[in-house]
Amino acid sequence: MGDKKRIGILTSGGDCAGLNALLRAVVHRAAGYGWEVYGIAEGTLGLMESPPRAELLDPATFDGTIMRRGGTILGTTNTGNPFAFPQLDGDPIDRSEEVIANYRSLGLDALIGIGGDGSLAILNRLAKQGGINFVGVPKTIDNDIGVTEISVGYDTAVAVATEALDRLQPTAASHRRVMILEVMGRDAGHIALNAGIAGGADVILIPEIPYRMEHVVRKIRGLYDSGRNFALVVVAEAVPNESGNRIVQKYAGGQSRYGGVGHFLGDRLAETTHAEIRVTVLGHVQRGAAPNARDRLMASVFGVHAVDLIEKGQFGRVVAWRDRHVVDFDIDDAVAAPAVVDIDGPIVRTARGLGICLGDQ
Ligand code: F6P
Numbered sequence: 001m002g003d004k005k006r007i008g009i010l011t012s013g014g015d016c017a018g019l020n021a022l023l024r025a026v027v028h029r030a031a032g033y034g035w036e037v038y039g040i041a042e043g044t045l046g047l048m049e050s051p052p053r054a055e056l057l058d059p060a061t062f063d064g065t066i067m068r069r070g071g072t073i074l075g076t077t078n079t080g081n082p083f084a085f086p087q088l089d090g091d092p093i094d095r096s097e098e099v100i101a102n103y104r105s106l107g108l109d110a111l112i113g114i115g116g117d118g119s120l121a122i123l124n125r126l127a128k129q130g131g132i133n134f135v136g137v138p139k140t141i142d143n144d145i146g147v148t149e150i151s152v153g154y155d156t157a158v159a160v161a162t163e164a165l166d167r168l169q170p171t172a173a174s175h176r177r178v179m180i181l182e183v184m185g186r187d188a189g190h191i192a193l194n195a196g197i198a199g200g201a202d203v204i205l206i207p208e209i210p211y212r213m214e215h216v217v218r219k220i221r222g223l224y225d226s227g228r229n230f231a232l233v234v235v236a237e238a239v240p241n242e243s244g245n246r247i248v249q250k251y252a253g254g255q256s257r258y259g260g261v262g263h264f265l266g267d268r269l270a271e272t273t274h275a276e277i278r279v280t281v282l283g284h285v286q287r288g289a290a291p292n293a294r295d296r297l298m299a300s301v302f303g304v305h306a307v308d309l310i311e312k313g314q315f316g317r318v319v320a321w322r323d324r325h326v327v328d329f330d331i332d333d334a335v336a337a338p339a340v341v342d343i344d345g346p347i348v349r350t351a352r353g354l355g356i357c358l359g360d361q
Contacts, residue, residue, distance in 0.1 A: 005035040007310060008054065008108040011072040012043035012080070012119035016141045016153025016287050018295035019072035022114055024062045025303025031059040033311055038106060042075040043119070044082050044099055044126075052102040067296055070288045079255070081122055090254065100130030109133060110310045116140035116151070120318060121335040127316070135306045136318035136331050139299075141286055144188040146339035147329040148320035152302060155294040157184070157286040158194045164282055165199025165232055172230035175276060178220060178269060180233045182262030182281045188340045191286065192236035193347055196356065202231045203357045205265070207238040207246075208341045209348075211359025216265075217272045219357035224275065231275070235261050242268070259283075301326050 007030055011019050023039065030037045040046040041053035066073065082099045084092035103111065110133040113123040120136045127134035138145040141157035161183045172179040181201075185191040189206025196204035203219055205211050220231050237258035240246045247260035259281065266279040291299065298321060305319045305326045318334040320327050341348065351358060 005109040007035055007037045007110050008040055009037055009112045010040040010043050011074050011076040012113055012115040013078045015072050015076050016139055017070050017156035017289050017291035018152040018299040020069045021067040021291055021296045021299035022303045024067050025300040026307055027057045027059050027062045029304045029307035039074045043077045044080045045077050047099040047102045050102055054106055068290055070290050096126055112306050114139050117145050117335050117338055124331045133315040135309050137302045137306050142186045142188050143190040144338040145334055147334045150298055150321050152295055152299045156289050156292045157191050159292050160286045160289050161191055161195030162199040176229045178231045178275045178277045180262045180266050180279045182235050182237055184286050185236045187238050189236040192234045193341055196234035197351055201234045203233040205235045205239045205359045206341055207236055208343050209358050209360050213242060213268055215359055215361055220273050235265055
């Protein structure tokens with residue numbers, strides 16, 4: 001047992017399944033040391049107000065009910081970078097010193113930040129600038145944080161996308177259709193590749209492997225010629241069109257996000273295969289589900305380890321899962337480069353071994 005400490009915790013970046021399970025783990029592990037945990041509202045946004053928005057998290061309210069819920073009870077933001085915070089006129093300003101001052105006003109001994117690569121990089125920079133005792137925990141459905149084999153939220157997103165394929169297959173077969181499923185993942189094709197294999201896709205297109213439309217067309221024609229009455233295509237949102245441009249949707253307020261490649265592909269395949277095509281864009285359904293067993297488990301493992309790092313006085317670390325063990329790394333290494341699909345790795349080899357078309361042959 002160390003001295004009584006006050007730990008701050010925030011969730012930052014896009015939400016995903018398992019965040020509440022992670023909060024639960026942190027609150028209970030900290031309570032075991034006799035410490036208090038303060039939940040900061042809406043990521044760094046909660047620290048941009050004076051007084052900051054934070055409340056004591058009562059272990060008694062963190063029972064198994066919270067663990068089962070999707071989303072994050074603290075709220076989060078993926079537009080709250082304090083180093084370039086957008087003003088009403090759209091011009092960004094640096095509000096980092098304000099955030100640090102508000103953090104200090106809470107009298108916290110350490111901060112646990114749950115985020116993806118972007119959020120962890122921002123929090124790491126803030127921590128260095130403000131001398132904050134920081135521990136990072138990786139979460140993202142994209143699973144693109146290099147130091148860890150799995151991030152909280154990823155497994156549930158893959159399960160949701162796999163279930164979508166399970167539901168698309170019978171309706172595809174009933175109508176002799178080609179079903180295209182567009183999934184998230186930002187610049188990494190992990191969700192598409194893993195769910196595509198698990199869900200029996202015939203074609204999987206990921207940003208890491210350049211494709212040629214003629215290969216996709218040949219695969220689909222071949223399936224129908226051999227008597228198949230459906231085809232399933234999974235495409236990751238960052239796969240480019242044939243000119244090499246990634247397709248984005250623009251939202252009010254100037255934000256843009258990947259989206260639309262499924263419909264692009266659908267139009268091109270309708271012209272070239274003459275099959276009936278339908279497109280499903282899975283979107284945020286991949287994020288909002290209740291966490292599956294593996295995400296609840298990883299969230300619990302990461303939460304306990306993060307608190308144990310604080311107990312040992314080890315800061316500037318990010319927790320990770322490697323080779324069946326929970327470990328931790330220097331956070332600078334964790335945010336160095338996103339981990340995309342290894343095109344020579346076992347999962348790509350498996351897809352090829354199953355005869356799945358990856359668009360390059
Ligand atoms: O990084 C998680 C993620 O869900 C990506 O897969 C996706 O491209 C993006 O966030 C969507 O962001 P938003 O929630 O702002 O629409």
